Structure formats: structure tokens, C-alpha cells
Amino acid sequence: MKAAIVGGGVIGGGWAARFLLNGWDVSVFDPDPEAQRRIGEVIANARRSLPALYDRALPDEGRLTFHADLAEAVRGAGWVQESTPERLELKHDVLASLSSLAPEKAVIGSSTSGFKPSDLNAGGARAIVAHPFNPVYLLPLVELVGAREETERAAGILRSLGMFPLIVRKEIDAHIADRLLEAVWRESLWLVRDGIATTEEIDEAIRMGFGLRWAQMGLFETYRIAGGEAGMKHFLSQFGPALKWPWTKLTNVPEFDDALVELVAGQSDAQSGQLSVRVLERLRDDNLVGMLRALKKSGSGAGGVLNRHEALLRRPETDGLPVTADRQIPQGWTDYNGHMNEACYLEASAAASDRFMEMIGADADYIAGGKSYFTVENHLRYLKELHAGERLTITTQVLKAEGRKMHLFHFLKGGDGSLAATAETLLFHVDLTTRRSCPPAPAIAARLTALAEAHAALPVPEGAGRHVGQRG
Template identity: 75%
Template sequence: MKALIIGGGVIGGGWAARFLLNGWDVAVHDPDPEAERKLGEAIGNARRSLPGLYDRALPPEGTLTFEDDLARAAKNADWIQESVPERLELKHKVLGPLSENAATAAVIGSSTSGFKPSELNANGARAIVAHPFNPVYLLPLVELVGDADQTAHASNLLKSIGMFPLTVRKEIDAHIADRLLEAVWRESLWLVKDGVATTEEIDEAIRMGFGIRWAQMGLFETYRIAGGEAGMKHFMAQFGPALAWPWTKLMDVPEFTDELVDLIAGQSDSQSGHLSIRELERLRDDNLVGMMRALKKTGTGAGGILVQHEQQLPTAGPTALPVTGDRVIPQSWTDYNGHMNETHYLEAAAAATDRFMEMIGADAEYIAGGRSYFTVENHICYLKELLAGERLTITTQVLKGSGKTLHLFHTLYGSKGTAAATVETLLLHVDLTTRKTALPGPQVQARLAEYADAHSRLTPPSGAGRRVGERE
């Protein structure tokens, strides 16, 4: 699959990174002489953060090229994304030729945050709105507006690269999300202009309070809880009258004077000027990865999209031993020494155990039926450092798989194929009703026996059965 990105700025660069890191070939058209440098930095940030969301490795990266001939590039693209500045005449100038040269099945999306498809296509183009959110390579939301068949096709492609397409029911200026953001932005401008709050104080009010709630529940579900056991009707009855009170100035906009611009810019410099834009981006990305991984554990909000996308990612090919882990180490797994913290070696191995259980049929459905394996002992041997961004692969050998016992030996490999750690794990099969050991189900026993028999013919792994402090 190939994507063509027109405009390699903040949004276009994010689109390029999202497609590229999900295995698409990407061509970029941007007349800016600094385009390659800027795009390279954006993709570097994406490489640092996006793989850290997943517990499986993303596909091999696609190929990145830069194209001067837009018409030629459009002919070979499956997805074309226009991300030029928000000037309608400029978008007409770009979208017209793209529509003439693109393949019939190709999606032509515009990153516009405000224009409607009828405005974009007024001169004969066939674009849809595909409005993402910064950083595009991390945040899943894309608002789709336009022809039903085109948006349906676009939706399927976006889901394949881990995004959440939200099809807007009707054309409307600024779509859905930006209309909500605009309301908060306008009120914030008044608060600064009237001296009620500084830019930093407004940001604190958001990030220390409702911003965290919104990340996992949104607006209406949050207010449903605020209504207590009586729910949304009680909340509306209690707070509905406040809609008539003069709390906001949403229909009134402060005059955008040089003084207001200087006031806000000065406060913003005082708030964040000690960090470069790239440092702020990396800080933002690390925080987003941490929050989204937390949401992933419950399958809530953006975390649910990660779970769905991860299930679609291919696993590593066959080897002498089953590959039970293949992922990139996230920043959040490193400590003050700059390498992977010791606790996460066990976390990675525990995930490998879960994966092996799935392979023998002791999966989520089996556990829901009242049976599982419980870990009773682990032994970890640390061999090499592992760093954030490094690819971690795990293989698993069965040392014993009979009766109630499952004895596994995991080997953790770094990017260079060198063993970085071993984790020996002993588990017992348990009846979840009685909480006592019990024999596995017949199908699990049979599948486990196949692995145990095959692995018994392999060379015993070095270090198996070692005690703490024992030297090789």
C-alpha cells in the first residue's frame, strides 16, 4: 500500500509517520527546502513513541520518498492526504489535479479542520474530510465527512493502521471535535484578557481535573456519573438551569489585538519557554503513551483501539521455538540508568507465558470457563542491557508439560539477536472455583503434550535449573 502526503508540516508529517510505521510506502510532496529535515524529526519522534503503545511489534517500516511530480505520484497512491495551509483557494488548487490523476479507488482526504466537503469540491474535486489530531502518529481520532462510499472505504483503511474513524453525520463547519475545542479556547481567551487566569493556570485547571476524566470517559459519560445513582436525568435537572446563567461568553469573542496576542504569548513563554518544541513534543508523547497504555489495560477509550489494532498485527515467523513476544521497549520501561528496569523483564516474560497459554488453548475463553495456570516460581537471569526503542523478541521452551505442571524457559533477545535475559517459570493448573490444583482440560493437555514432546528433543537451555548466585 502507498500513501501520498501533500504538505509535510506538523499534521502532514504526523500522517506520514503513521502510515510509514504501519508498513505503508509513503511519498511526500512539500516545496519547503527544510521539508526533509522537519519530516525526519517528526518520524524520529514517532519511532520513539508509537511502538511503545503495543505489546507486539509493528510491521516493518515502509519506504519514504520525496516527490516533485505530484501528478505522477498521485497515479500510484492508495491514499492521498492533503495537509496544506487552511486557505480554500490553495486547497482547490491542490485537490483539483489530484482528483484528475488519482486512481478511482484511491482515497483523497483533506486534513482541514474547518472546511466542509461541499466547499472543498466546489470546483470538481472528489475529496473527503479526513481530519486528524496532533500528534497524528499517536492519537487515533480521525473525523470523516463526505460521500458515504468513500468514507466507508477510508474508514476500513484507517482502522488497519490503528486509527479511530468517526464519520460525521452532517456537514458542519469545524466538524465535531474542533467545535468543542473552539468553545473552550474562546472562553480561555476571555479569562486571560480579563485577568482572571494566566495561560498556565488555565492549563493546570484542565490537566489536573477534567482533562484526565475526559481521556477515558468523554463529556456525557462523565456527567452521567456526576448525576449519581439517578444518572443523567438527575444531572440535567440539577445543572440544567445553569445554562441560563451568564457563566460563559461563548457568543462573544474578545478583540484580537496586538496587546492580547503579546499578553498570551508572553505568558506562554514564561510557562514553557525553557523547553524547545522538540522537547515539549517528546514530553507530550511520553505522557500520551503512558496514559494510553493505562487505558489499554481496561480497553477504555483510545486503549480499546490499541487492543483491536494489536490483535491485527502479525506475529513473528516460525522458528525452532515458538515466538511468544515481539515488541518494542517503551520509554516508560526504562529507569534512571537509561536501560530497561528489572521489573519489566518479568512483565515481558509474564506476557510471553500468557501468549504460550493461548497457543495451547488456555486462552481467555478457557479461563472464563473456570480453569487457568497460576505461576508459583520464577527465576530471572539478567545478561545484557536493553534500551528504550529496542526490539525485544522472546522464545519459549517447554521443560515439562504433564499433569498439573507447566515448566517454561523464556529467552529474551535484544535487537542484535543476543540473549539479554532468561526467565524460568513454573506454573500449576488450577480450578478457579475451588482454587485448588487440578488437571487441565483434555484439549489443553493434548496440545501441551505436543510441545513438550517436540521440545524434549532440543538441547536443554543453558541456565535451566540454576539457583540464585550460581555461576555458569
């Protein structure tokens, strides 16, 4: 699979990272001599953050190439993404060339934030709008506008990349999300111009309040809750009349003169000018990873998109022992010493136990049926440091499987393949209604016994059966 990226700015670089880290080969066309450096920096940020969202390993990276010839860049591509500046005449020229050069079956997407497909294709091109949000490698939303058959085909590809394609029902300038953002942006400019608030104060109002609610519930679901038990009708009856009050200036545009530019830019420099763009991007990415992982746990909003994508990622296998974890260590697992926190070794091994349970059939459906395994004892050995961004692989050996007991030994290995820790775990099978131990279902017991018999031929792991402080 190959994607061609035409235009290597912030958005084009984000597209390149999203495809590349999901196993696609990526070719880039951008005549700017700085494009290769910029895209390399964006991809470096993506390598640091995107895999940290998942508890399974992403596919092996594709191959990244840069081209001076447009025809060479798009040759053999299944997806071509145009991310040139928002100038319609430029997009006409680029998209016309892409429509003649790209393979007939290739999706040709435009990252335009404002133009409609009819605008883009007025010169005979065959593009659809595929409008993403920055950073493209982390935020899942892509607005698709165009012929239904083509947008649906594009949507299938985007879902395989862990994105959320939103097919817009009708052509409209600026699509959906940017029209909402434009309303907030316009009102914010008035608040700054009229001296009501600074850029920092407006940002605080968003990130300390409704921005947090919107991340999980959006607008209408948030207001439904605001209506209390009576729901949305009560909210509308209570706050609907306010729509007639002269609260906002959404129908007016502040004069975009030099004075306003200097005012906004000056306040923005005072707010965060001491930080470089790359530092701000990494801060943004780390915060997004933390929030997205929280949403992933509940399955809300973008968290549900991540869960569906993670379920598609292949679980690796290896000779001898099953791989029960293969992932990148997220930033949030490190502590003040700069290495993985001791509690996170336990979290990783607990996740490996959960994956092992799924392998023998003690999965979510089995647990919903009223049976599960409970951990009753753990013993961890810390053998070497692990760091954020490093790949963590866990293999699991069954030491014993007797009736209600399941005795596991996890090997935690770092990116270089060396042993970083071991975790010995004893679990009992439990009836969730009585909260007492009981025999597992016959099918579960059979799978567990088969693995225990296969593993019995392996050496007893070093450290098995140890206790705290034991020497030698």
C-alpha cells in the same frame, strides 16, 4: 500499499509516520526545502513512541520517498492526504490537481479542520474530509465527512492503521471536535484578556481536573456519573438552569488585537518557552503513551482502539521455538540507570507465558470457563542491558509438561539478536473456583504435550535449573 502525503507540516508529517510505521510506502510532496528535515524529525518521534503502545510488533516499515513532481508522488497511491495551509483557494487548486492525477480508486482526504466537503469540492474535486488530531501517529481520532460510501471505505483503511474514524452525520463548519475545542479556546482567551487567569493557570485547570476525566469517559458519561445514582436526568435537572446564567462569553469573541496576541504569547513564553518544540513533543508523546497504555489495560476510550488494532497484528513464528513476544521496549520500562528495570524483565516474561497459554488454548475464553495456569516459581538471569526503543523478542521452550505442571524457559533477545536474559517459569494448572490445582482440559494437555515432545529434541538451555548465586 502506498500513501501520498501532500504538505509536509506537523499534520502531514504525522500522517506520513502513521502510514509508514504501519507498513505502507509513503511518498511526500512539499516544495518547502525544510520539509524533508521536519518530516524526518516527526517520524523519529513516532518511531520512539508508537510501537511502545503495543505488546506486539508493528509491521515492517514501508519505504519513504520525497518528490518534486506531484504526479510522480501520487502515482499508484491508494490514499492521498492533502495537508496544506487552511486557505480555501489553495486547497481548491491542490485538490483539483489531485483529483485528476490520483488513481481513480484512491481515497483523497483533506486534513482541513474547518472546511466542509462542499467547500473543498466546489471546483470539481472529489475529496472527503479526513481530519486528524496532533500527534497523528498517536491519537486515533479522524473525523470523516463526505459521501457515505467513500467515508465508509476510508474508515476501513484507517482502522487497519489503528485509528478511530468518526463519520460525521452532517456537514458542519469545523466538524465536531474542533467546535468543542473552539468553545474552550474562546472562553480561555476571555479569561486571559480579563486578567482572571494566566495561560499556565488555565492549562493547570484542564490537566489537573476535567482533562483526565475526559480522556477516559468524554463529556456526557462524565456528567452521568456526576448525577449519582439518579443518572443523567438528575444531573440535567440540577445543573440545567445554570445554562441560563451569564457564566460564559461563548457567544462573544474577544477582539483579536495586537494587545491580546502579545499578552497570550508573553504568558505562554513564560510558561514553557525554556523548552524547545522537540522537547515538548517528546514529553507530550511519553505522557500520551503512558495514559494510552493505562486505557489499553482497561479497554476504555482509545485503549479499546489499541486492543482491536493489536489483535490484527500478525504473531510471528520461527523454526524450533514459538515467538511469544516481539515488541519495542517502552520508555516507561527504563529506570534511573538508563536501562530496562529488572522488574520489567519479569513483566515481559510473564506476558510471554500468557501468550504461550493462548497458543495451547488456555486463552481468555478458557479462563472465563474457570480454569487457568498459575505461576509458582520464577528464576531470572540478567545477561545484558536493554534500552528504551530497542526491539525485544522472546522465544519459549517447553522443558516439561507433566499433568498439572507446565515448565517453560523463555529466551529474551535484544535488537541485535543476542541473548539479554532468560526466565525459567514453573506453572500449575488451577481450578479458579476452588483455587486448587487440577488436570488441564484434554485438548489443552494434548497441545502442551505435543509441544513438549517436539522441544525434547532440543538441547537443555544453559542456565536451566540454576539457583541464585550458583557458579559456573
